[in-house]
Amino acid sequence: MTNNTHAGAHQEATIEADPTVPMISIHRDFAATPEQLFRAHTDPEVFARWIGPGSRRPTLTHWDATNGGSWSYQLDEGEDVQAFRGTFHTVRPDRIVQTFTWEGMPDAVALETMTFEDLGDGRTRLHAQSLCDSFEARDGWLRSGMEIGVNQGYAKLDGLLADGSL
Amino acid sequence: MTNNTHAGAHQEATIEADPTVPMISIHRDFAATPEQLFRAHTDPEVFARWIGPGSRRPTLTHWDATNGGSWSYQLDEGEDVQAFRGTFHTVRPDRIVQTFTWEGMPDAVALETMTFEDLGDGRTRLHAQSLCDSFEARDGWLRSGMEIGVNQGYAKLDGLLADGSL
Numbered sequence: 001m002t003n004n005t006h007a008g009a010h011q012e013a014t015i016e017a018d019p020t021v022p023m024i025s026i027h028r029d030f031a032a033t034p035e036q037l038f039r040a041h042t043d044p045e046v047f048a049r050w051i052g053p054g055s056r057r058p059t060l061t062h063w064d065a066t067n068g069g070s071w072s073y074q075l076d077e078g079e080d081v082q083a084f085r086g087t088f089h090t091v092r093p094d095r096i097v098q099t100f101t102w103e104g105m106p107d108a109v110a111l112e113t114m115t116f117e118d119l120g121d122g123r124t125r126l127h128a129q130s131l132c133d134s135f136e137a138r139d140g141w142l143r144s145g146m147e148i149g150v151n152q153g154y155a156k157l158d159g160l161l162a163d164g165s166l
Numbered sequence: 167m168t169n170n171t172h173a174g175a176h177q178e179a180t181i182e183a184d185p186t187v188p189m190i191s192i193h194r195d196f197a198a199t200p201e202q203l204f205r206a207h208t209d210p211e212v213f214a215r216w217i218g219p220g221s222r223r224p225t226l227t228h229w230d231a232t233n234g235g236s237w238s239y240q241l242d243e244g245e246d247v248q249a250f251r252g253t254f255h256t257v258r259p260d261r262i263v264q265t266f267t268w269e270g271m272p273d274a275v276a277l278e279t280m281t282f283e284d285l286g287d288g289r290t291r292l293h294a295q296s297l298c299d300s301f302e303a304r305d306g307w308l309r310s311g312m313e314i315g316v317n318q319g320y321a322k323l324d325g326l327l328a329d330g331s332l
Contacts, residue, residue: 020301023299067251068238070234085234086255087253089252089253089265089267090267097265099263099277109256113275129299133187133295135186
């Protein structure tokens with residue numbers, strides 16, 4: 001980890017392009033238990049409070065965080081609405097596997113896997129990988145400015161953890 | 167296609183390991199319309215009549231072939247039961263995207279995409295790709311004997327098309 005700062009300090013996620021497969025790997029430490037990070041990704045009321053960049057208002061339009069369930073949400077900024085959808089393949093306390101599509105490119109589907117590594121000191125490392133079906137698609141995501149939404153979203157999640165909301 | 171034989175003759179699917187991404191690509195021609203191949207993959211009564219090797223009895227234990235739906239089935243051979251499950255991310259007449267897990271390796275998830283190419287003479291080419299998250303996982307599938315189930319299943323589907331069941 002290159003950004004292993006203390007809780008409360010500004011922290012950015014490590015976002016890496018895998019050299020051998022068309023995957024994006026994200027690593028991010030939180031002042032949280034694995035259970036809290038699991039809840040942050042599965043409880044619709046919590047998820048809707050942190051997902052996406054700070055400029056956009058999230059609305060969950062469907063949410064069934066179970067094995068074989070599915071989800072959809074939109075991120076609004078004034079008149080501009082960006083919609084996303086996917087399925088939940090696996091929902092376990094230690095592992096979430098889901099599909100992900102931005103409705104602007106409805107045939108592009110990523111397979112996302114999240115795991116929660118207990119660091120043993122009240123901190124947990126989130127590992128999130130997104131698998132695409134080509135390097136071109138993966139590199140397109142990396143060029144899309146996705147790091148802004150990732151980092152601003154995780155900063156909002158830091159806030160929910162700090163103020164006892166979660 | 168290396169196996170472009172006529173309807174009724176013995177035909178094997180082309181099963182290819184992609185050289186650049188951890189994907190298996192399958193191509194197979196059928197004496198069918200795209201609509202018939204779509205139905206073969208989405209109608210539970212039809213699907214249960216052809217999926218898997220001839221030695222195993224398929225039973226669909228859950229089936230909701232819609233966007234955001236999910237599925238599970240088992241293939242029985244006497245006391246030996248092999249179970250599979252996944253989600254349907256996209257179900258459109260021209261495209262099916264689904265996740266796939268063999269319950270014997272519950273953390274291994276493939277992302278499968280099927281398209282139906284109309285060859286214009288009453289024949290349709292099925293393109294099925296399975297994306298894994300590592301080359302090791304992909305190569306494990308290729309070594310598993312999967313071609314037996316693929317080819318015997320598609321031969322059963324040929325039979326359903328030939329006898330007017332579909």
